[in-house]
Amino acid sequence: MRVAMIGTGYVGLVSGACFADFGHHVTCVDKDASKITALEDGIMPLFEPGLAELVEANFRAGRLAFSTDLAGPVRAAEAVFIAVGTPSRRGDGHADLSYVHAAAREIAAELDGFTVVITKSTVPVGTGDEVERIIRARRPDGEFAVVSNPEFLREGAAIQDFKHPDRIVVGTEEPRAREVMASLYRPLYLNAAPILYTKRRTAELIKYAANAFLATKVTFINEIADLCEKVGADVQEVARGIGLDNRIGAKFLHAGPGFGGSCFPKDAQALIKTAQDHAAPLRIVEAVLAVNDVRKRAMARKVAAALGGDLRDRTVALLGLTFKPNTDDMREAPSIALVTALNDMGAHVRAYDPAGMEQAKLVLGDVVYCDGPYACAEGADALVIVTEWEQFRALDLGRLKDVMAKNPVLVDLRNIYRADEVARHGFVYDSVGRPSR
Numbered sequence: 001m002r003v004a005m006i007g008t009g010y011v012g013l014v015s016g017a018c019f020a021d022f023g024h025h026v027t028c029v030d031k032d033a034s035k036i037t038a039l040e041d042g043i044m045p046l047f048e049p050g051l052a053e054l055v056e057a058n059f060r061a062g063r064l065a066f067s068t069d070l071a072g073p074v075r076a077a078e079a080v081f082i083a084v085g086t087p088s089r090r091g092d093g094h095a096d097l098s099y100v101h102a103a104a105r106e107i108a109a110e111l112d113g114f115t116v117v118i119t120k121s122t123v124p125v126g127t128g129d130e131v132e133r134i135i136r137a138r139r140p141d142g143e144f145a146v147v148s149n150p151e152f153l154r155e156g157a158a159i160q161d162f163k164h165p166d167r168i169v170v171g172t173e174e175p176r177a178r179e180v181m182a183s184l185y186r187p188l189y190l191n192a193a194p195i196l197y198t199k200r201r202t203a204e205l206i207k208y209a210a211n212a213f214l215a216t217k218v219t220f221i222n223e224i225a226d227l228c229e230k231v232g233a234d235v236q237e238v239a240r241g242i243g244l245d246n247r248i249g250a251k252f253l254h255a256g257p258g259f260g261g262s263c264f265p266k267d268a269q270a271l272i273k274t275a276q277d278h279a280a281p282l283r284i285v286e287a288v289l290a291v292n293d294v295r296k297r298a299m300a301r302k303v304a305a306a307l308g309g310d311l312r313d314r315t316v317a318l319l320g321l322t323f324k325p326n327t328d329d330m331r332e333a334p335s336i337a338l339v340t341a342l343n344d345m346g347a348h349v350r351a352y353d354p355a356g357m358e359q360a361k362l363v364l365g366d367v368v369y370c371d372g373p374y375a376c377a378e379g380a381d382a383l384v385i386v387t388e389w390e391q392f393r394a395l396d397l398g399r400l401k402d403v404m405a406k407n408p409v410l411v412d413l414r415n416i417y418r419a420d421e422v423a424r425h426g427f428v429y430d431s432v433g434r435p436s437r
């Protein structure tokens, strides 16, 4: 099948490469010419494990192409995906749909023969209706169907998630569109990934409800962690104790510095706005966002407390800046609020991240960027593990102690170390929701 992917960001590029790998002919389109030129030269515009190899193999095989011009690819395609960004709109937190609407207008001009236009971007309920209206207004005679097909991949595990999804959600009641969607995803449901066909509006809401629920789970365990610290309980054991209950499940129960990333914060915010507009406010999700917002800055107070309360002219070294491991994405990363708060308290901040430093430099100025974890720790009073990259899981604690200032502190915001082991190496140790040493 011929596919045009409009928007070649995380979702567009991963989906495009995976569809090509299934055997479809895909053209990934983006307005950002530097991105397209880089891709044609074999340079990935973003860091995602396994993506470079997948893109290269399918590009070489002639199944994956790149373009800045949407016209040719859309005319040739039976399926056109909209995978452009839907960031928070400045001022009110609604999803900014200007990129989606612009893409719909551009697609409308080029439709040729029956075409399924599929919204993969995360969009509020009713956006499919508006996309259909936009296209119909320009092409009263056009043969097309607008489908919602939200994407659930996680950055850092995006290819695995795309190729082995828990489910594929397809929102359409149009039989012809359903057939096209079925052939696009056939390789996956042969692997037994269920396709859930729903109304378009239902599919749109499923995506937001899923993200809001996961954000709620994370925030719930974060608040339980705070309580654990007060009452002398261990949040990891609480999480295990509740997670073994199948009705609850063990995932997304890791206490930490608060959620960030390109999706949870903006999607929770957009869902809250949609709910308010329909006079069906989602109080739980509102609380989740509010709790998460204050949490990131509170992590700086945790560092200050571990250092005796005053950060003025103390040096704090951060390991990890991205919102999660295996990505270079800095969007809404907890490290941003953390660094700002540490700077506000008068600390000197040093940092190292295995993949995110280029992106971090665009949003965090007052930081000394270092070449590795040990260089980062040099002279620091406190070392803070912010993102749980694999390479931070087995640090040489003796070597760290040697390069750090006297009486060093390790603040483990991801609970990856054992308190007794760290304390044995002469550190003051603090983590999240566990007894400190």
Ligand SMILES: NC(=O)c1ccc[n+]([C@@H]2O[C@H](COP(=O)([O-])OP(=O)(O)OC[C@H]3O[C@@H](n4cnc5c(N)ncnc54)[C@H](O)[C@@H]3O)[C@@H](O)[C@H]2O)c1
Pocket (backbone or CB within 6 Å): 006, 007, 008, 009, 010, 011, 012, 029, 030, 031, 032, 035, 083, 084, 085, 086, 099, 102, 103, 106, 120, 121, 122, 123, 151, 152, 153, 154, 155, 262, 263
């Ligand atoms: N990143 C994720 O993990 C993830 C997961 C699931 C869903 N989503 C959703 O998918 C959508 C895309 O997210 P992303 O992270 O890939 O965004 P992104 O910002 O990485 O990529 C969007 C791309 O679209 C391009 N673009 C915008 N308008 C265009 C147009 N008219 N024509 C061609 N290109 C255009 C931009 O230049 C950009 O490269 C969002 O709605 C997001 O919420 C993201």
